[in-house]
Amino acid sequence: MAKTLFDKIWDAHVVKEIAGGREVIYIDNHFIHEVTSPQAFAGMKARGIGVFRKSQTHATADHNVPTKDQHLPIQEALSRKQVDTLIENCKEFGVELYGLGHEKQGIVHVIGPELGITQPGKTMVCGDSHTSTHGAFGAIAFGIGTSQVEQVLSTQCLILKKPKRLRITVDGELQTGVSSKDIILYLISKLGVGGCTGYFVEYAGTAITSLSMEARMTICNMSIEMGARGGLIAPDETTYEYLRGREFVPAGPAFDEKVAQWKSLATDADAVFDKELEFSAHNISPMVTYGTNPGMGIGIAEGIPDQESDSFKKSLAYMDLRSGEKLEGKVIQHVFIGSCTNSRIEDLRQVADFVEGKIKSPDVQVMIVPGSKKVEQQAKEEGLDKIFEAAGFELRQPGCSACLGMNEDKIPSGEYCISTSNRNFEGRQGPGARTILASPLMAAAAAIEGKIVDVRKFLN
Amino acid sequence: MEKLNQLSSSAVPLPIEDIDTDQIIPARFLKGISKEGFGENLFRDWRYDKSDKEIEGFVLNNKIYQGQILVAGRNFGCGSSREHAAWALGDYGFRVVVSSFFADIFKGNALNNGILPITVSDAQLDRIFRKIEENPETVFSVDLPNQVLFDSAGISIQFEIDAYKKECLLNGYDDIDYLLNMKEDITAFEQKQNV
Numbered sequence: 001m002a003k004t005l006f007d008k009i010w011d012a013h014v015v016k017e018i019a020g021g022r023e024v025i026y027i028d029n030h031f032i033h034e035v036t037s038p039q040a041f042a043g044m045k046a047r048g049i050g051v052f053r054k055s056q057t058h059a060t061a062d063h064n065v066p067t068k069d070q071h072l073p074i075q076e077a078l079s080r081k082q083v084d085t086l087i088e089n090c091k092e093f094g095v096e097l098y099g100l101g102h103e104k105q106g107i108v109h110v111i112g113p114e115l116g117i118t119q120p121g122k123t124m125v126c127g128d129s130h131t132s133t134h135g136a137f138g139a140i141a142f143g144i145g146t147s148q149v150e151q152v153l154s155t156q157c158l159i160l161k162k163p164k165r166l167r168i169t170v171d172g173e174l175q176t177g178v179s180s181k182d183i184i185l186y187l188i189s190k191l192g193v194g195g196c197t198g199y200f201v202e203y204a205g206t207a208i209t210s211l212s213m214e215a216r217m218t219i220c221n222m223s224i225e226m227g228a229r230g231g232l233i234a235p236d237e238t239t240y241e242y243l244r245g246r247e248f249v250p251a252g253p254a255f256d257e258k259v260a261q262w263k264s265l266a267t268d269a270d271a272v273f274d275k276e277l278e279f280s281a282h283n284i285s286p287m288v289t290y291g292t293n294p295g296m297g298i299g300i301a302e303g304i305p306d307q308e309s310d311s312f313k314k315s316l317a318y319m320d321l322r323s324g325e326k327l328e329g330k331v332i333q334h335v336f337i338g339s340c341t342n343s344r345i346e347d348l349r350q351v352a353d354f355v356e357g358k359i360k361s362p363d364v365q366v367m368i369v370p371g372s373k374k375v376e377q378q379a380k381e382e383g384l385d386k387i388f389e390a391a392g393f394e395l396r397q398p399g400c401s402a403c404l405g406m407n408e409d410k411i412p413s414g415e416y417c418i419s420t421s422n423r424n425f426e427g428r429q430g431p432g433a434r435t436i437l438a439s440p441l442m443a444a445a446a447a448i449e450g451k452i453v454d455v456r457k458f459l460n
Numbered sequence: 461m462e463k464l465n466q467l468s469s470s471a472v473p474l475p476i477e478d479i480d481t482d483q484i485i486p487a488r489f490l491k492g493i494s495k496e497g498f499g500e501n502l503f504r505d506w507r508y509d510k511s512d513k514e515i516e517g518f519v520l521n522n523k524i525y526q527g528q529i530l531v532a533g534r535n536f537g538c539g540s541s542r543e544h545a546a547w548a549l550g551d552y553g554f555r556v557v558v559s560s561f562f563a564d565i566f567k568g569n570a571l572n573n574g575i576l577p578i579t580v581s582d583a584q585l586d587r588i589f590r591k592i593e594e595n596p597e598t599v600f601s602v603d604l605p606n607q608v609l610f611d612s613a614g615i616s617i618q619f620e621i622d623a624y625k626k627e628c629l630l631n632g633y634d635d636i637d638y639l640l641n642m643k644e645d646i647t648a649f650e651q652k653q654n655v
């Protein structure tokens with residue numbers, strides 16, 4: 001029978017079918033971090049059980065680590081306690097940890113692909129909703145809760161109900177200045193934050209297949225923001241080339257064998273999806289969000305819409321914005337370039353390319369936070385750090401940083417931040433912080449001007 | 461996990477849509493290493509102002525509204541996978557959340573922590589909100605074996621729950637108990653697949 005890519009991977013991982021249409025699914029790789037793992041380890045200790053498959057488990061510290069002076073002990077007592085607990089648990093349970101200062105440390109969703117742990121055809125989970133990022137390689141990857149972290153640590157399996165399948169096809173060429181971040185913000189604005197709940201998305205179409213791996217990851221990353229369990233893209237030459245030579249990827253003839261296997265990972269021509277949606281890339285312009293969920297996005301030239309609901313009004317009141325208002329020209333105080341959505345080397349290169357020879361507005365603070373130690377190192381090797389310094393951008397050390405405001409990198413109450421991260425929820429970047437989501441290019445342009453601008457004006 | 465079978469309680473209304481997990485429990489309170497104590501910071505930024513004073517007008521600060529049932533607007537629990545959201549609700553004392561739509565991960569997390577998410581239609585949700593508004597002391601009952609949510613004055617809603625999850629809740633079982641008993645099958649699967 002004809003199968004979708006999702007079905008092929010899922011079906012190959014069914015250990016057993018059980019009652020109520022549920023299946024026991026085998027998980028190939030499991031990432032853990034300091035915030036959602038302590039209670040799972042505590043549960044295992046209480047049961048007296050160990051980690052079932054240590055070599056398939058990778059740990060890092062990312063969510064609540066400082067992004068300055070990482071060689072010093074963590075100042076904040078609770079954060080330090082959480083990171084120390086991870087260190088102790090990894091030692092006790094025999095899990096390899098890429099802790100603070102380790103050359104492989106970084107945001108889970110940046111290091112997995114970078115090390116080549118993320119590969120086509122795999123099932124991957126992490127106690128973090130943006131695990132969907134890894135789907136860019138043609139893997140089934142999704143976020144789980146801590147109870148499930150405990151299940152995977154102790155059995156390498158989960159009890160799941162198969163989600164429905166949705167294919168989103170985006171065809172056509174993107175305009176200059178429009179990036180993959182704009183594609184996904186556009187899709188979420190059209191489909192809504194609950195629009196894909198219950199589905200696993202496959203992204204297809206020429207606008208998707210022409211993207212680099214980094215750009216594909218940005219799209220899959222935000223699948224969860226429309227409620228989808230995850231999103232994936234069929235692997236192709238771009239995928240194989242990205243993976244060639246990475247640490248966890250086999251080399252030589254073994255690599256060719258892998259590629260031969262990966263080539264079967266595509267949706268069959270006559271496979272049927274539960275739902276299909278099509279969009280045209282021509283209609284997408286640089287996007288910005290104006291509200292307090294990622295679905296509240298508009299093209300830069302559009303005005304903020306009007307809606308009657310109390311939730312909508314509450315959201316605009318929080319942002320201190322009005323219906324009909326345009327975001328172009330809006331003065332901002334902060335720029336955050338980072339997070340698992342846009343902190344890869346390609347994002348940093350793109351920003352450096354744009355700001356080279358320019359200087360930031362004196363009225364904004366610009367934080368640029370690499371996604372991993374490797375990204376940081378590479379940026380330095382390529383001299384991007386010098387460009388950022390000259391432009392007045394502060395290059396920090398890797399971590400989640402102002403994406404979720406768990407460490408000291410917070411946006412002060414009432415101030416605006418244009419951010420390349422994935423969530424503009426109330427208080428996400430700090431209590432009272434007002435977040436405007438956008439692409440790295442849009443963020444860089446705003447940093448120079450001190451207000452939100454249409455980046456295309458610089459590029460034409 | 462704590463069992464759930466029958467429950468009767470007044471309800472707390474929160475008629476806001478798309479309540480995300482960052483509102484349920486803001487990230488800066490995720491630094492605990494046990495499952496206890498998160499209730500204190502449930503809806504923290506809606507409950508307390510910057511100087512930690514209670515914000516008047518927020519429903520949890522209004523003594524009129526109390527109970528083990530939270531009734532919330534559409535798309536409750538979207539956002540992050542943090543199970544802390546379920547722990548915070550449970551720790552605060554909620555056992556049931558009623559909404560017209562739940563985000564996937566939240567729903568799973570709730571069920572794994574003995575909290576029952578009940579999905580009703582938008583019209584039914586409206587009706588429940590109106591009932592609570594008219595009389596905050598309205599008692600709602602949940603009968604899990606028969607999958608009914610009802611009150612003494614006419615509301616009676618049949619709700620859906622996956623048969624497996626229902627068994628787990630009724631008996632206080634976790635997925636992990638099941639999986640731990642499957643180690644042989646899992647190892648056999650690994651050998652077959654050459655993992």
Ligand code: SF4
Pocket residue numbers: 062063107108109128130339340341399400403404421422
């Ligand atoms: S960068 Fe933000 S979204 Fe990504 S894993 Fe960290 S906290 Fe989550």
